Amino acid sequence: MHIAIAFLTIIASFKWGNWRNWRKYHASMFFISTGGLLYEYIVKDNTLWKFHPDLLYGHDMVVIVYALITMPVSIFLFLSHFPERWFQRLIYILLWSGIYISVEWILYKFERISYKNGWNIGYSFLFDIVMFSVIALHEFYPFRAYILSFFIIIFLIIYFHIPFKFAK
Secondary structure, eight states, X not given: OHXXXXXXXXXXXXXXXXXXXXXXXXXXXXXXXXXXXXXXXXXXXXXXXEEOOSSSSHHHHHHHXXXXXXXXXXXXXXXXXXXXXXXXXXXHHHHHHHHHHHHHHHHHHTTSEEEOTTOOHHHHHHHHHHXXXXXXXXXXXXXXXXXXXXXXXXXXXXXXXOXXXXXX
């Protein structure tokens, strides 16, 4: 199922992505990849959600596919058609959050994802709204997005009581 999602995301990018301007979105694509991998590294033993592989070998490989393919390509699609007007941006962020949470709900129903440490699909939806908002901010004000992301990470670590290990 995870491979199918990555494959469908790639197909959608060829159909609807703004490939002429992909370099414009490259920094935000890298930002989401880095954030996903950093999340996995920081909370490795105390994750809020866990992917369960189907055809891929282990959780770590699923994470790599999402971090290096699915997430950056979907962010490329998201930014390819990002509207100019504020109200349209809000609707667009909600639309993409709805797409993400729909896919996650399917993963949940087919037991390809599970939640831990108090996380649930409602938190995922709120997280998606914040994530797409921060990605939009990153596109126009990257430094502000980095600062905001830092505070969001700290909040999530504290709110969900995630132990933060500096070294083993």
